[in-house]
Amino acid sequence: MNEIWRMIGRRLLLGLLTLFVISVVIFGATELLPGDLARELLGQSATPETLAALREQLGLNDPAPIRYLNWLWGVLHGDFGVSMATKKPIAELVGGRLGNTLFLALYAAALSVPLSLMLGVLAALWRNSVFDRMSNALALTSISFPEFFVAYILILWLAQTGLFPSMVRITASTTFSERIYMGFLPALTLTLVVTAHMMRMTRAAIINLLASPYIEMARLKGMSPLRVVLRHAVPNALAPIINVVALNLAYLITGVVVVEVVFVYPGLGQLMVDAVTNRDIPVVQAIALIFASAYVLLNLVADVLSTITNPRLMHRR
Amino acid sequence: MQVLVVLAVALVAFFGVALVSRAALRTFAPAHQKPTFRDMPLTASFGIAVILIYVLVAVFAPLLAPFKESEVVGAQYLPWAAPYYLGTDKLGRDMLTRLIYGARNTVGIAFATTALAFTVGSILGIWAALVGGWLDQWLSRFVDALMAIPALIFSLLLLTIFGTSVLSLILVIASVDATRVYRLARSVAQGIVVMDYIEAARLRGEGKWRLIRREILPNAMAPLVAEFGLRFCFVFLSISALSFLGLGIKPPTADWGSMVRENATLITFGDITPLLPAGAIALLTVAVNFVVDWQLHRASGLKE
Numbered sequence: 001m002n003e004i005w006r007m008i009g010r011r012l013l014l015g016l017l018t019l020f021v022i023s024v025v026i027f028g029a030t031e032l033l034p035g036d037l038a039r040e041l042l043g044q045s046a047t048p049e050t051l052a053a054l055r056e057q058l059g060l061n062d063p064a065p066i067r068y069l070n071w072l073w074g075v076l077h078g079d080f081g082v083s084m085a086t087k088k089p090i091a092e093l094v095g096g097r098l099g100n101t102l103f104l105a106l107y108a109a110a111l112s113v114p115l116s117l118m119l120g121v122l123a124a125l126w127r128n129s130v131f132d133r134m135s136n137a138l139a140l141t142s143i144s145f146p147e148f149f150v151a152y153i154l155i156l157w158l159a160q161t162g163l164f165p166s167m168v169r170i171t172a173s174t175t176f177s178e179r180i181y182m183g184f185l186p187a188l189t190l191t192l193v194v195t196a197h198m199m200r201m202t203r204a205a206i207i208n209l210l211a212s213p214y215i216e217m218a219r220l221k222g223m224s225p226l227r228v229v230l231r232h233a234v235p236n237a238l239a240p241i242i243n244v245v246a247l248n249l250a251y252l253i254t255g256v257v258v259v260e261v262v263f264v265y266p267g268l269g270q271l272m273v274d275a276v277t278n279r280d281i282p283v284v285q286a287i288a289l290i291f292a293s294a295y296v297l298l299n300l301v302a303d304v305l306s307t308i309t310n311p312r313l314m315h316r317r
Numbered sequence: 318m319q320v321l322v323v324l325a326v327a328l329v330a331f332f333g334v335a336l337v338s339r340a341a342l343r344t345f346a347p348a349h350q351k352p353t354f355r356d357m358p359l360t361a362s363f364g365i366a367v368i369l370i371y372v373l374v375a376v377f378a379p380l381l382a383p384f385k386e387s388e389v390v391g392a393q394y395l396p397w398a399a400p401y402y403l404g405t406d407k408l409g410r411d412m413l414t415r416l417i418y419g420a421r422n423t424v425g426i427a428f429a430t431t432a433l434a435f436t437v438g439s440i441l442g443i444w445a446a447l448v449g450g451w452l453d454q455w456l457s458r459f460v461d462a463l464m465a466i467p468a469l470i471f472s473l474l475l476l477t478i479f480g481t482s483v484l485s486l487i488l489v490i491a492s493v494d495a496t497r498v499y500r501l502a503r504s505v506a507q508g509i510v511v512m513d514y515i516e517a518a519r520l521r522g523e524g525k526w527r528l529i530r531r532e533i534l535p536n537a538m539a540p541l542v543a544e545f546g547l548r549f550c551f552v553f554l555s556i557s558a559l560s561f562l563g564l565g566i567k568p569p570t571a572d573w574g575s576m577v578r579e580n581a582t583l584i585t586f587g588d589i590t591p592l593l594p595a596g597a598i599a600l601l602t603v604a605v606n607f608v609v610d611w612q613l614h615r616a617s618g619l620k621e
Contacts, residue, residue: 021462030478137360140610144602146554148561148577149595152584157320160587254467258558262581272470273562276477284477291470 008304015300022292023075026285027068041084041279058084071285080286085278090286093271098290100170101260101267105252107183108190113245116195120202120241125229127207135203139196147255151189151262158185168265186263190255194248201244205237239306246302250295335359338366357611364607371601375420382414387569394583397590404590406580412590418571419594424601426487426566427553433491434552435545438498443529443537445499446506457503460496468493469555473564481564486556494552501544505537539616546609550602557598573598 030037038054039046055061059070074081080090123132142150159166168182209215210233218228234241257269264270268287275283339362342354354362374381383400384390387410395405403412445453463471472493479485509515510533518532559565560574568575573594580591 018465022465025462025466026474029474033478140360140606141599141603144550144554144606145599146557146561146574146595146602148558149592149599152577152581152592152595156584156587156589156592159585166585250467254469257469257473258561261562272473273564276473276481276562276564279477279480281477284474288466288470288474292466295467296465 004308007307011300011303015296018296019293022296023072023289024068026288026292027071028064030281030285031064037281075286075289081282083275083280083283085275085280085283090283093283094268094286094290097266097268097271100265101253101256101269103179104183104186104190104256104260104265104267105249107180107187108194108252109249111187112191112195112198112248115191116198117202117241119195120199121206121229121234123199123203124206124210124233125225127203132203135199139200142192142196145193147189147193147258148262150192151185151259154185154189154192155262166263168263170266183265186256186259186265189259189262190252193255194251198244198248202237202241205240205244206233209233209236235309238309242306242309243302246298246305250298253291253294253298331363332359334366335363338362338369353615360607361611364604364611367600367604368608371420371424371604374417375424378417378421382411382417384411384414386414386418386571388414394580403593406576407582412593415571415576416573416594416597419573419576419597422566422570423557423560423573423598424553426483427549427556430487430491430556431494431545431549431552433487434494434548435498435541437491438495439502439534439537439541440529441495442499442502443506443533444525446503447510447525447528447533453503456499460499463493463496464500468551469558472555472559476559476564481567483566483570486559486565490552490555490559494548498544498548502537502541505540506533509533509536543609543613543616546605546612550605550609553598553602 037058038051038060042050042054059067062070071081078091080094082088083090083093086093119135123135126132155166158164164185165182166185168186170179170182174182206229210229215228215232218232219225223231256265256267257272259265260267260269261273268290272284272287274280275287336359339354339357339359342357342362342365343351346354383402389409390411391401391405391409393405393407393409395401395409397404401411401413403416406412406415441456445456466474472489475489475493476485479489515528515532518528523532556565557574560572561578563575563578566572566575568579576594577591583591
């Protein structure tokens with residue numbers, strides 16, 4: 001048991017280090033500008049006075065490391081600074097939207113993970129059948145579709161008939177079941193985008209194992225094919241499956257940006273796109289940091305889980 | 318019911334194009350290439366045909382398009398009728414014309430971006446593998462740090478800082494994607510630089526640049542070409558996504574991503590016109606994926 005905690009501790013430290021590096025990159029990116037941020041935002045025609053005022057407002061007069069430490073200190077205390085466009089505290093802007101985005105990502109995950117695992121096991125079971133070939137072609141196709149194409153097809157098909165709303169309005173009084181109903185189309189879009197990849201990888205992980213002698217043995221015992229796959233192949237295929245699921249969940253987090261814009265979903269992605277349009281750099285930095293942290297965290301969890309499910313990795317000498 | 322009809326038409330079109338193109342490839346291929354095409358899957362021949370059509374449309378866009386790229390030719394949102402075969406958009410520009418020019422702009426920009434990402438990424442990657450030591454360490458750790466941030470999010474951050482223009486779009490996407498190419502090129506080159514013939518070339522006194530160009534690159538070509546296809550798909554999709562978000566290629570330049578955005582309101586009225594540019598993006602990506610899939614399958618000798 002000690003081994004597990006030591007391993008988790010090591011991974012957490014590595015994750016923290018990654019997060020630190022990411023925060024440096026996100027903060028340092030503004031330093032890439034040839035002039036400085038104030039000049040870039042105001043353009044060439046700015047007077048020295050307005051430039052100086054904006055520099056003062058953005059705190060650009062301090063050297064970069066000091067500014068970074070100030071920013072980091074604020075972030076660690078939940079203070080992301082003030083939005084340049086709306087003059088509101090960023091924490092306030094982000095607060096409710098973070099919940100909405102997480103809700104959407106979790107909703108899509110709840111739909112896509114069981115679906116893709118089930119389809120993957122079936123494709124492995126009936127490999128080289130018509131079902132398998134069709135699923136292969138569909139997987140390649142759905143990976144190639146832009147998210148907004150899938151989203152608009154769904155709108156055309158399901159929202160046109162009035163079955164589901166094509167716009168999502170979430171207020172404080174929206175109940176959970178209303179959220180499920182209104183979020184269905186965005187969640188379905190995300191599901192369609194990620195399911196194919198997860199399903200193919202599940203299939204590949206299982207088929208890799210089917211040639212092993214112990215599977216042969218299980219077959220010779222007279223076990224049914226489904227039982228062979230579920231009892232003997234799946235537990236050993238868990239590590240790669242967990243990894244691909246995590247990878248796709250991480251993809252969901254970035255994929256929400258486009259989908260949120262299509263469905264006017266009040267989440268972080270929409271906020272980020274608006275902020276990029278207005279060149280509201282503090283907001284973009286804050287949201288980028290949040291998305292990147294979620295990405296790192298998911299990969300961390302996947303890493304730990306896939307180690308725990310593999311006894312050989314747990315008892316490595 | 319409608320869905321079924323659309324699916325049936327799509328299937329028939331797929332098999333028609335695929336069979337014709339496979340027959341054509343078999344007939345017109347030079348003798349030594351014939352075995353390559355003999356047992357190519359239908360998906361691959363379909364992909365090749367579609368890519369060829371896109372290239373032709375992009376090259377001959379001014380000849381094929383009935384109107385000028387951003388010419389206002391009539392009222393807005395006209396229905397599908399001659400001479401506006403696919404109707405007009407929200408400013409009254411001809412949809413078909415803009416679709417045709419979009420092939421040139423969107424695909425051209427995506428191709429240029431991929432080529433840039435590839436040149437930078439693969440040269441740096443091979444160079445790092447060849448030189449090794451602290452340079453390799455620093456470059457690789459730097460790339461690792463950049464790759465820890467999701468690509469779309471990082472592109473959005475860079476676009477905020479550098480502003481949204483076509484040039485910054487190309488540079489931003491190319492640099493984000495170059496990190497992925499760097500990883501692959503470095504790992505492929507690492508297997509090559511330890512070969513005896515590289516040792517021999519070094520002893521002959523060949524310079525670094527010549528080593529990369531004449532000795533390593535030709536042997537690293539196969540995986541890099543397959544990666545080029547996949548990378549193109551990713552770049553193409555992210556450029557379309559950014560243009561769709563209003564952060565990429567800007568009007569009046571005809572571009573598929575922004576065309577979807579501009580005319581999206583039509584969809585809520587049940588008009589499929591805005592889906593055409595989105596479909597054009599999807600079709601090309603599918604086609605490239607099919608061809609890459611076939612190439613990878615052939616190269617690895619995998620028979621499932």
